[in-house]
Amino acid sequence: MNRQSDWQPLEITAESAGVPATPAGLMEFISDSSRIDEMLVREKALVFRGFGVDTDTLDPVMDGLLPNRLAYVHGNSPRTKVGSNVYTSTEYPSELTISMHNELSYAHAWPSRLLFFAAQEPTTGGATPVVDGVAWLEGLAPEVREAFAGGVRYVQNLHGGRGLGKSWQDTFETSDRGEVETFLKGTEAEWEWLRDGGLRVTQVRPSTVRHPVTGVEVWFNQSDQWHPAALGDDMAAELAQILPEEELPQSVRFADGSPIPDEYVVQVRDKGLEAAVDVDWHTGDLLLIDNVLVGHGRRPFTGPRRILVAMSD
Known part of the structure; x- marks a missing residue:
């Protein structure tokens, strides 16, 4: 270690x-x-x-x-x-x-x-x-923590069997649309079936949570992994330049729909790795x-x- x-x-x-x-x-x-x-x-x-x-x-x-x-x-x-x-x-x-x-x-x-x-x-x-999620949260600049305080909005575009990223069948381990809808109804998510057979899922989630036993607040979101600026993967970054955001396999914004600045998600990514x-x-x-x-x-x-x-x- x-x-x-x-x-x-x-x-x-x-x-x-x-x-x-x-x-x-x-x-x-x-x-x-x-x-x-x-x-x-x-x-x-x-x-x-x-x-x-x-x-x-x-x-x-x-x-x-x-x-x-x-x-x-x-x-x-x-x-x-x-x-x-x-x-x-x-x-x-x-x-x-x-x-x-x-x-x-x-x-x-x-x-x-x-x-x-x-x-x-x-x-x-x-x-x-x-x-340590506490150390990760404390390592972020105050303006970053404040900007994320309202939460984040995730969007997934899951193809129906052929396309970029994961299919909805693999994601939900079923090929039954009814089972998928039943699952999503209990998640506070919004979703729509697309004309090409795919599924778009939108979710608003918090950026931090408190541990159920200790009560400590920790950084708890995947905004950097859903944001092209922090991917560190040339192919994914190029894809983000080619496709409009609403068609990417996954994307993220602040909960109010405003864009997350590139430098914020890069800081989140780097501070997590530095403290690891x-x-x-x-x-x-x-x-x-x-x-x-x-x-x-x-x-x-x-x-x-x-x-x-x-x-x-």
Whole structure:
């Protein structure tokens, strides 16, 4: 683990836990769910190392750490489902950085926990940076925090099977329009079916939230990841110049409909990465994070890196 701030995740080994260095030893340690709950709120992120967990022994560990494993419904990042509500981490070009974010912070509901598992460590790089949401918020200039105080408006254009970005079928894990509408009716979102078979979803969400247990206020939105100025991806930036904003796969403005200045989202992106602590991966490692208290991202890498992720409420 690379220390870049005063806070860092708590690393738990068989020795520190007082259990055998085996999957069964890890199961023994996490069987006290109240202790894990308290540790996670206090430490914000937990790294489990050296327990010899592999894909064959992963499921019971996930069941122990994620009380109610959730499907990645309404998720906007490209992933592959590989098991019972288990997914690959975001499938994004390996040479690019994925900036800091809280999973599904743009949605009406989000997971409270994320669990990452290193099925295959990368050859080089590929750390998962994690950032304390309080530090991220406090690192932003006062004028930026004030500008975002009213919230943000996200717009998704989901194609119907062919087009840019994700389809609505992949996003909602169904090809039934009725199921999609039933889901969206409970999210305070606005939506419309487009003539080309696509779906446009508009949502107004807060820029910060308070943790349900500690009450601390944290930065909690994905404005920089939805804004072309902060993408850091030449192809995406070029796309934003070619297509009108209302036709982009995703876009963002302030809640009142006014544009977010480029320099604001660049500051949000950069301050999150600057405050982050890198969790380096070794095959078999697990990382459990409180998805409200902690944002996460990904550093560039080489080699066959394979990180699996699951989430719970």
